[in-house]
Amino acid sequence: MSMAQAIERFVPDGSTVALGVALEPLIPFAAGHEIIRQQRRNLELVGPISDSLFDQLIGAGCVRRVTAAWVGNVSEGLAHCYRRACEQEVPRALEVRDHSNFSISLALWAAAWNVPSLPTRTLLGSDILRTNPDLSTVDDLVEVKAVRPDVAIVHVQRADELGRAHAWGPLGISEEAGLAAGRIVISCEELVDASVTLSDPNRILFPETKVAAVVHEPGCAHPSPVQGFFKRDHAFHRDYADRSRTVEGFDAWLREWVLDVPDRGEYLKRVDAEALRIKQHRPSVPSDFGYE
Amino acid sequence: MSEEFTPQELMVAVASREIRDGDVVFVGMRLPILAYAVARNSHAPQARGLFEVGLMRDQPASAFLGTMGDPPNVAGALWATRMSNAMALMAQGEVDLGFIGGAEVDRFGNLNTSYVGDPRRPKVKLPGSGGGADIAILSRRWVTLMSHEPRRLVEKVSFVTSPGYGDGSPGWRKRNGLLGGGPVAIITTLGVLRFPEGGGEAYLASVHPGHAVDEVVAQTGWPLQVSDRVSETSAPTDSELAAIRLFDPEGFWTRS
Numbered sequence: 065m066s067m068a069q070a071i072e073r074f075v076p077d078g079s080t081v082a083l084g085v086a087l088e089p090l091i092p093f094a095a096g097h098e099i100i101r102q103q104r105r106n107l108e109l110v111g112p113i114s115d116s117l118f119d120q121l122i123g124a125g126c127v128r129r130v131t132a133a134w135v136g137n138v139s140e141g142l143a144h145c146y147r148r149a150c151e152q153e154v155p156r157a158l159e160v161r162d163h164s165n166f167s168i169s170l171a172l173w174a175a176a177w178n179v180p181s182l183p184t185r186t187l188l189g190s191d192i193l194r195t196n197p198d199l200s201t202v203d204d205l206v207e208v209k210a211v212r213p214d215v216a217i218v219h220v221q222r223a224d225e226l227g228r229a230h231a232w233g234p235l236g237i238s239e240e241a242g243l244a245a246g247r248i249v250i251s252c253e254e255l256v257d258a259s260v261t262l263s264d265p266n267r268i269l270f271p272e273t274k275v276a277a278v279v280h281e282p283g284c285a286h287p288s289p290v291q292g293f294f295k296r297d298h299a300f301h302r303d304y305a306d307r308s309r310t311v312e313g314f315d316a317w318l319r320e321w322v323l324d325v326p327d328r329g330e331y332l333k334r335v336d337a338e339a340l341r342i343k344q345h346r347p348s349v350p351s352d353f354g355y356e
Numbered sequence: 357m358s359e360e361f362t363p364q365e366l367m368v369a370v371a372s373r374e375i376r377d378g379d380v381v382f383v384g385m386r387l388p389i390l391a392y393a394v395a396r397n398s399h400a401p402q403a404r405g406l407f408e409v410g411l412m413r414d415q416p417a418s419a420f421l422g423t424m425g426d427p428p429n430v431a432g433a434l435w436a437t438r439m440s441n442a443m444a445l446m447a448q449g450e451v452d453l454g455f456i457g458g459a460e461v462d463r464f465g466n467l468n469t470s471y472v473g474d475p476r477r478p479k480v481k482l483p484g485s486g487g488g489a490d491i492a493i494l495s496r497r498w499v500t501l502m503s504h505e506p507r508r509l510v511e512k513v514s515f516v517t518s519p520g521y522g523d524g525s526p527g528w529r530k531r532n533g534l535l536g537g538g539p540v541a542i543i544t545t546l547g548v549l550r551f552p553e554g555g556g557e558a559y560l561a562s563v564h565p566g567h568a569v570d571e572v573v574a575q576t577g578w579p580l581q582v583s584d585r586v587s588e589t590s591a592p593t594d595s596e597l598a599a600i601r602l603f604d605p606e607g608f609w610t611r612s
Contacts, residue, residue: 087409087439088425112439113486115423136483138385139422139608143483150481160481162470164489165408166443173440185447188533189519190489195475204533233430234410235438291427298422298608346431 067284067328070249070277071098074215078106078128082172082216082245084114084288087236088138088296091117091288092219092251094281094328100124101322110172110213112165112237115288116304119143120322122158123314129159131198131211133168139298140305145314154311162192163199167208169237171198174210175244181207215276216245219284220269221292223252227275228261228268232348233291238269247276253293255280264351283332286340295340361592363545364610365600366564367501368394369592370543371455374499378402379452380445382491387501387609388455389421394599406451408487410437416603446494449535454491454498460513463557463578465520465539467492467500468513475515485517492518497540504544510577521555529555546572548589549580557581562589 065073075081081099084091096117099107108129109118116137121127123145136143149158163171166186174182183205193199198209218238220231229250231238242248248270255278261268287297287304307313325331361369364387371391375381377400383392392405393416405413407424412435419428430436445451459482460468469488473479491498502508520539522528529538542549542558550561559581563572565588573580592600604610 086425088423089409089427132484134484134486141483146483147481150478162484164485165439165487166447166490169440169443185533185535186443186490186493188493189516189522189529190485190493191475191516192470192485192489232436233427234407234425234436236409236425237439239438240440289425289427291430296422296426301422342427 065277065279067094067098067251067279067281068102070279071095071102074247074249074276075099075104077104079214080108080110080212082110082213082241084111084117085216085218085236085238085241086231086234087113088115089233089289089291090219090231090285091115092217092284093117093286093288094284094331095217095249095251096121097322097325099126100318110211110241112168113138116143116301119145119308120318122146122149123155123308124318125155127158129161131161131163131168133163133165137301137305139301144308148311161196161198163196164192167199167206168211169240170208171211172237172240172244174208175212176240179210181209183207211244213241213245215247215249216241217249217251218242218269219251219290221252221290222254222256222260223250223278224256224258224261225278226258227270227272227278228258229270229275230261230264230267231269232267242270242274245274248274249277249279250275251279251281251284253282253290263353266351281328283328283337286332286335286337292345293342295342297335297340300335361597362611363564365592365597366589367543367545368600368610369596370548370589371499371501372398372596374541375400375403375453380404380406380450382406382408382446382451382454382487382495383424384455384457384487384491385424386457389424390600390603390609391455392416393603394596397599398595404434406442406445408439408442410439410442411435420603420605420608422608443490446490449496451495452497454495456488456491456498456500456518458500458502460508460510461500461502461542462510462513464522464524465542465551465558466513466516466522467518467520468515470517471515473514488518492520493534493536495536497537499541499543500539501543504546504572504575506575506577509544509575521551524557526554546575559583560586562587564589565591
């Protein structure tokens, strides 16, 4: 399935969408850009930190609510579209449900385990408790209400056609986001035979029963990094931070990098992908799944 | 006195000295990534770094990091895992020291990284907690770094994202169920503020070379207490500077 088809089918207007759940790496920017091109509206975004992807979706007017721990540009600081939405309702008003990284993880684990909430000691003494209606204090513990995304979009290094996804490196909150979601869209650098994924079932990220679509989308995560495939493009993040300071600058950036770009293949021709490609490989030692 | 250095290089050196040998350090982002590398290469060879993305390391990455999740930070890690596992260690009191970046701080070490002004219609929407609130509440001790300006070191923060010592009354953290010990230092571009044992109000402990006590007091948004033993912050040593420049060769964090 193409990314355009996956977004068309699985991210309707009004959806709650989990994105960027591995934190800084593996952020599915190509999926976000397709959401923008298809002019989705009234989305709720769920994630830990998102880097600049949430900022782009907010600036493009796709988002009604953000449920997240942090929305910014990790190496550059403030998120300018997010600021304009919260401070001036430009391009539209935005509801924010603040979390910490720990509490958004717990909210997703609660949904994954099908319980209304989970208790924690984090956030005691924080004003986040006062502004987010999904958080309450009971018996000196904080109850974190479950957050259930309609869909989680997760980029990985490799997957097979049936949705068995192998991801490596730090996972952030990928597992709880996928298990909490109604369904999962997998995007992958390499589409591989099932004999590859099934050779290492410990590395399979999600049950295939949850996976609704697999999109072979190399370079999906640019400018975020993919272990073994791509370095992070720091200069691209800096350029986005500079240009998104004004509405006009953001609109021009959006045209250049999203609206006037038909798909990821064309996008990758416009960046120096070779300079970012990881060339010195460090494969792990295979595990032995022998049984007799 | 060693060669010339930038304010950021001094802040990294000072932050690295907060790391004790054997500490498990919740590293965070930006300057503390360098501080961990400097400490690990000098006085704290047994310090481990824990990163909320889901990593533990016992040595600095061997190439520049723009974020904790960059590929060089994963290669050679002791543990690549999920975030909730890193948070589990902190919830058990096994993180000795955490670093948090701040936009606003008050005299009791309460940090704001969420909203300037009314949260319903903020004057400035800041990025939010990230892991900051978790570190502030759960790590055994923590340190924040920020630019020293009256609009940042304020009488009252608009919003407490990451609690320090609350209203400053004795036992505030314990009464409110906060597990960790609280902030021990605010490292700024002008000096180092510290807190009394057991918490309370910050005082000026040292002033960076080239700056004066009066200047630091004037740049602070509350009447800053000054220690009787206020000293000059030790400049970065040659070996500290060499380590900083090894891990930030282009000056991405420390010279821009």
